[in-house]
Structure formats: C-alpha cells, structure tokens
Amino acid sequence: MSIENVTTALQINASTGTGLTLTLREARFLTFKIQGNGPITAGQITIECCPGNAPMAATPTPGSGNVWTALTTITIPANATIKYQANDVVGSVRARISTLVTGGTVTVLAIRPEEQRGWSRRPSWAVSPG
Numbered sequence: 845m846s847i848e849n850v851t852t853a854l855q856i857n858a859s860t861g862t863g864l865t866l867t868l869r870e871a872r873f874l875t876f877k878i879q880g881n882g883p884i885t886a887g888q889i890t891i892e893c894c895p896g897n898a899p900m901a902a903t904p905t906p907g908s909g910n911v912w913t914a915l916t917t918i919t920i921p922a923n924a925t926i927k928y929q930a931n932d933v934v935g936s937v938r939a940r941i942s943t944l945v946t947g948g949t950v951t952v953l954a955i956r957p958e959e960q961r962g963w964s965r966r967p968s969w970a971v972s973p974g
Contacts, residue, residue: 848958854938855889855952857881859945865938866954875955876928876939880921882948887920889952890942891928895935917942920950 854876855863868874876891892912915930915937930937939952 849955850958852954852956853951854954855941855950857949857951858941859887859949860941862940863938863952865936867936868934868956871932871934872956874930874933874937876930877925877953877955878918878920878928878939879925879951879953880923880948881951882923884920884922884945884950885947886943887941887945887948887950888917888943889920889950890917890940891915891930891937892940893930893933893935893937912938912940920945922948 852866853864854866855861878889880887891914893915894912915933916928918926918928937954939954941950
C-alpha cells in the first residue's frame with residue numbers, strides 16, 4: 845500500500861465568497877494551503893466544518909441540527925503561502941472568505957492523504973495483453 849496526496853481546490857483566485865464544499869465520509873487529516881496572490885492589504889479566510897454527511901445550505905434551517913462551525917480564521921498573506929493542519933475531520937469542510945480580500949486574490953487547497961489499495965487506475969481496455 846502507498847499513500848498519495850489528493851488535492852481539492854476550495855477557492856481559486858477569489859476575493860469574496862464561500863467557495864466549494866468538500867465532504868469527507870470518514871475521518872481524515874487535512875492540510876489547508878492558503879496562497880495569497882498579489883500585494884494583499886486585507887482579507888481573512890475562515891476554515892469551517894459541519895459534522896456529518898448531511899448536505900448543507902448556506903443558512904441552516906431550524907431543527908436541522910447541522911451548522912457550520914469555524915475551525916480557524918486566518919489572515920491571508922501577501923504573495924505567500926501558509927498551511928493549517930486539521931486533524932481527524934469528518935463531514936463537510938469549506939474555506940469561506942470572511943473578510944473581503946483587497947489588493948489581490950486567494951487560493952485555498954485542501955490536501956488529504958489517501959491509501960492506495962494496490963489496484964490499477966488504468967482502465968481495463970488500456971491493459972496490453974501478455
């Protein structure tokens with residue numbers, strides 16, 4: 845068995861917005877890479893989590909029991925990358941721009957290690973005979 849990193853882009857060159865949601869069906873270790881693009885003068889990203897596998901709405905409905913919880917809020921660096929390590933995350937995660945980015949944009953990647961179980965990713969029709 846080998847371990848490979850799987851990367852999901854949650855925000856790409858953004859200055860505002862919620863970005864994409866990543867749903868993890870089992871507990872995973874995640875590393876978030878926050879890249880400030882340009883001479884940023886303001887902006888913060890909030891890494892949020894919602895336990896469970898329920899689909900999320902931007903605004904929770906009364907009685908749903910699922911709400912977004914902030915794991916951390918990070919000031920976006922100018923022309924630099926910083927990392928945030930989240931341990932044992934399950935459910936949905938997102939990177940929401942909580943303070944408008946000015947002077948540039950931000951890219952947020954979620955990187956998780958995945959075990960490869962020894963099967964080939966090549967389609968069966970691509971395997972050459974003998």
